[in-house]
Amino acid sequence: MVCSMTGFGRASLLRDGRELTVELKSVNHRYLDLGFRMPRHISFLEDEIRHTLSSRLTRGHVDVFLTYRNTREDSKTASLDEALLAAYIEAAKSCAEKFGLTDDLTVTSALRLPDVIDVANAEEDSEAVTKLLAEVLDAACAELIGMRLLEGQRLCTDLTARLDTVLRIRGEIASRAPLVVEDYRQKLNERISSLLIPAEIDAARLATEVALFADRANIDEELVRLQSHVDAARELLSKDEPVGRKLDFIVQEMNREFNTIGSKANDKQITALVIEGKAEIEKIREQVQNLE
Secondary structure, three states, X not given: OOOEOOEEEEEEEEEOOEEEEEEEEEEOXXXXXXXXXXXXXXXXXXXXXXXXXXXXXXXXXXXXXXXXXXXXXXXXEEEEOHHHHHHHHHHHHHHHHHHOOOOOOOHHHHHOOOOOEEEEEOOOOHHHHHHHHHHHHHHHHHHHHHHHHHHHHHHHHHHHHHHHHHHHHHHHHHHHHHHHHHHHHHHHHHHHHHHOOHHHOOHHHHHHXXXXXXXXXXXXXXXXXXXXXXXXXXXHHOOOOOOHHHHXXXXXXXXXXXXXXXXXXXXXXXXXXXXXHHHHXXXXXXXXXXXX
C-alpha cells in the first residue's frame, strides 16, 4: 500500500522514575531529513533515533521532539563552590569589623548566596535511557506510519480516479484524431475550389498534401505511450513499497505526451482536450508530491 509523507506519532512511557515522551511529525521532502529537539543531557540518543527512523522511512522531513523527566533520587547533583563561599565569608567578616555589624552568617544563609551551590542533572544511565527510548520510539513510529498509510490510501483513491479521467480524455482524443485528417482534406478542397475551376484541380497534388498533413498530425505513438504510462502508474499504486519518485517521473512523461499531442494535432477539439488533460496531470503531480 502506498504511503503518504504526512503524519504524526506520539508515545510516552514512565519506568523506574524515568519518563520519556517522543513526538514525530513528518511532512513532504525530497529525501529523508530529520530534525531534533531534545534536552542536551540525552543528546546521545540521536544516533539511535536516526538509525531507527532510517530503517522505517525513506522520504519526508521528520521533526523529532523528545521530552524527558528523571524523578529518581540520584537524578540531581549539587556542588559547592568553596572558593566563592570563602570569598563571601571573608567579605562578611570585613564588613562586620568595619561597620560594627553582628555576624549572623549560618550554613543555611551561606548556601543561599548567589552561585555558591550549582545544581545540575546527574549523568544519565545511557543504557537504561536507550532501552526506554527503544520502546517509546517503536510505539511513536507505529502511530506515525499508521497515519501515513491511512493518508496514502486516500491519495491512492484520488489518484486512481484522476488516472481514469486521463484515460477518458485519451479515449476522446483517440476518437477525434481520425476525423482531423478528413476535416483538413475537406477544408483544403473547399479552399482550392474557391480559387480554381474544377478542371484545374490536381487531385494527385491534393492527395499528397493530405497525406503529408496526416503524417505530421499522427498521434498514434503518443496515445500508445500515454496508455502505457497510465498502466504503469496504476501498477505502482498497487505495490507495497515507496513509489513517489517513480510516479513523479511517470507524471512528467504523461505531461510530455499531452504537450506533443497538442502541438501535432492542429485541431481545436483536441487542443481543448489536451488542456483538460494537462490540468488533470497537474492535479496528479501535486498529489504525487505527498507520496513516500
